[in-house]
Amino acid sequence: MLQSIDWNDKSIKAVSITAATALSTYVLYSVLWPKNPFADLPKTKYSSVRSFTYDPAKRDVDIEEEYPKFERSSYIGKPSIVVNDIDLSHHVLARQDRYKQGHLFGRSLMFSYTHQLLFGGVNIANSNGHDWKIRRDVLVPLFQGRVMVPDLLPFIVRRSQQLVEEIKTHKGKPIDIDERYATLTADVICEYLFAQSPGPGEVKFDNFINPAQALAQLKLANLYAMFGFKSSATREIEQNCAFIRKMIHKIKRGEKLRENGPLTLAEKLLQFEQYQGPEGEERLILELLIVFFAGHDTTAHSMTMLTYTLAKEPECQKKIREEANELIPDDDSLTAANLGKLKYTSAAIKENLRLHPVIPEVAIECHEDNTLGQCHIPAGSTVILPVVRLHRDPTVFKKPLSFEPERWLQEDLDLHSDLEAVGSGKSQLSKAFFTFSQGTHSCLGMNLAYLELRVVTALLAQNFDIQYHGPVPEICNALLRLTEVPLMEFHELKRD
Numbered sequence: 001m002l003q004s005i006d007w008n009d010k011s012i013k014a015v016s017i018t019a020a021t022a023l024s025t026y027v028l029y030s031v032l033w034p035k036n037p038f039a040d041l042p043k044t045k046y047s048s049v050r051s052f053t054y055d056p057a058k059r060d061v062d063i064e065e066e067y068p069k070f071e072r073s074s075y076i077g078k079p080s081i082v083v084n085d086i087d088l089s090h091h092v093l094a095r096q097d098r099y100k101q102g103h104l105f106g107r108s109l110m111f112s113y114t115h116q117l118l119f120g121g122v123n124i125a126n127s128n129g130h131d132w133k134i135r136r137d138v139l140v141p142l143f144q145g146r147v148m149v150p151d152l153l154p155f156i157v158r159r160s161q162q163l164v165e166e167i168k169t170h171k172g173k174p175i176d177i178d179e180r181y182a183t184l185t186a187d188v189i190c191e192y193l194f195a196q197s198p199g200p201g202e203v204k205f206d207n208f209i210n211p212a213q214a215l216a217q218l219k220l221a222n223l224y225a226m227f228g229f230k231s232s233a234t235r236e237i238e239q240n241c242a243f244i245r246k247m248i249h250k251i252k253r254g255e256k257l258r259e260n261g262p263l264t265l266a267e268k269l270l271q272f273e274q275y276q277g278p279e280g281e282e283r284l285i286l287e288l289l290i291v292f293f294a295g296h297d298t299t300a301h302s303m304t305m306l307t308y309t310l311a312k313e314p315e316c317q318k319k320i321r322e323e324a325n326e327l328i329p330d331d332d333s334l335t336a337a338n339l340g341k342l343k344y345t346s347a348a349i350k351e352n353l354r355l356h357p358v359i360p361e362v363a364i365e366c367h368e369d370n371t372l373g374q375c376h377i378p379a380g381s382t383v384i385l386p387v388v389r390l391h392r393d394p395t396v397f398k399k400p401l402s403f404e405p406e407r408w409l410q411e412d413l414d415l416h417s418d419l420e421a422v423g424s425g426k427s428q429l430s431k432a433f434f435t436f437s438q439g440t441h442s443c444l445g446m447n448l449a450y451l452e453l454r455v456v457t458a459l460l461a462q463n464f465d466i467q468y469h470g471p472v473p474e475i476c477n478a479l480l481r482l483t484e485v486p487l488m489e490f491h492e493l494k495r496d
């Protein structure tokens with residue numbers, strides 16, 4: 001039998017103290033904790049990106065639900081506002097960091113902080129304000145299409161042809177194409193940075209398979225160190241940096257990374273004052289590390305999703321094949337000029353990037369009190385631009401769930417887009433395309449990604465009938481990965 005509680009003086013006192021403490025904590029919390037500035041907005045229904053993979057069975061389904069212009073959400077625990085409006089998104093993107101007057105927005109500080117942990121420090125993709133601007137001004141000219149395409153195209157072509165030959169050896173058996181794309185794109189970006197790829201296992205990005213776990217390990221790094229060991233996340237960052245350091249030291253010893261041909265990006269950057277001396281060296285290592293990472297995983301994932309989509313759309317595959325056979329009948333015709341003429345292929349690539357933007361949302365910090373439309377946005381709050389959802393706005397993209405390359409045929413599909421161009425003067429369709437973001441913080445590697453996608457897509461369509469018979473793949477939440485890699489079949493086509 002249970003003992004009855006003995007309500008003596010001591011226990012009454014203990015209960016009263018506990019209750020008083022809880023009550024005063026609650027009162028303090030309610031008074032001191034700032035009220036969610038967006039409490040009056042509807043709570044967002046946009047949360048999971050899992051359901052955003054192209055499903056041919058839904059291609060004709062109409063999106064009837066209209067998203068409200070603004071919704072309430074939270075970003076890494078911070079109150080935030082989701083902006084479901086294309087023009088207002090541009091208003092925010094165009095005012096990030098660069099323009100002093102109306103310097104209203106910058107990269108989300110929570111994003112910056114978590115990114116710094118994952119990459120071991122500050123780089124172009126997580127810095128803010130003036131520091132970011134210095135980094136960006138150095139890198140942008142080196143990633144303009146007219147500089148990069150002549151340097152890299154021969155390598156991209158050779159490497160893609162190798163991929164084609166390797167795929168042929170599997171004779172139509174299902175293969176993991178995602179892994180192969182990740183290696184190809186890593187080789188390409190390494191060619192640009194160092195004219196050399198790391199050896200097997202020398203560089204790895206396992207952190208990104210489970211970033212939450214890696215972040216927890218990195219936050220506890222000091223505690224780990226007290227007990228004399230390093231977390232796997234810390235070891236991974238150190239190992240990746242060691243490869244880059246090795247390359248930088250080669251250059252500093254006077255070794256040329258490439259015997260003949262243009263300087264590598266690492267060599268070019270070492271000529272800038274900001275990368276001189278021991279501090280400059282650390283800065284350069286982190287800068288090259290992010291360009292290495294951002295420059296391969298994103299493009300590889302986009303290639304995988306395009307291959308999946310083409311497998312589901314054989315008619316589109318056929319059109320790409322016919323266009324490629326006409327414009328690129330042999331190896332010698334794989335030139336930048338002819339790649340630029342692949343209109344339908346480029347439209348299919350863009351349509352896939354619309355349906356599968358690898359960065360499904362962009363998070364931006366509001367630095368000053370501001371008004372967006374009729375909505376007051378206090379300084380310190382986060383503005384979320386839900387790219388996947390904006391790309392399915394039925395008022396801009398008719399039949400938004402359908403894969404329709406044709407919708408892009410009238411648009412500018414230039415391979416040499418100016419990385420500094422801000423959204424003005426664009427059609428509503430191009431304004432609504434945020435896969436590479438737009439404005440001042442837009443993707444540095446956009447031209448490189450387009451170039452790789454064009455070469456690989458044309459060559460694969462010319463050489464194979466691509467098939468996929470598995471279920472619609474799912475994308476992991478908020479990350480570029482697929483929950484399960486779809487195995488695809490490449491049936492060789494006999495070419496005349």
Ligand code: HEM
Nearest residue numbers: 125294295298299302359435436437441443444445448449
């Ligand atoms: C299909 C491939 C790619 C996609 C979809 C993509 C997407 C994006 C997006 C959306 C942003 C803006 C992020 C934000 O503001 O929060 C971005 C920034 C960036 N991207 Fe890419 N990217 C791709 C390929 C590449 C490549 C090949 C490189 C190689 C150089 C690269 C390097 C960067 C860098 C350095 C930034 C930061 C720019 C800045 O903040 O100034 N990306 N990318």
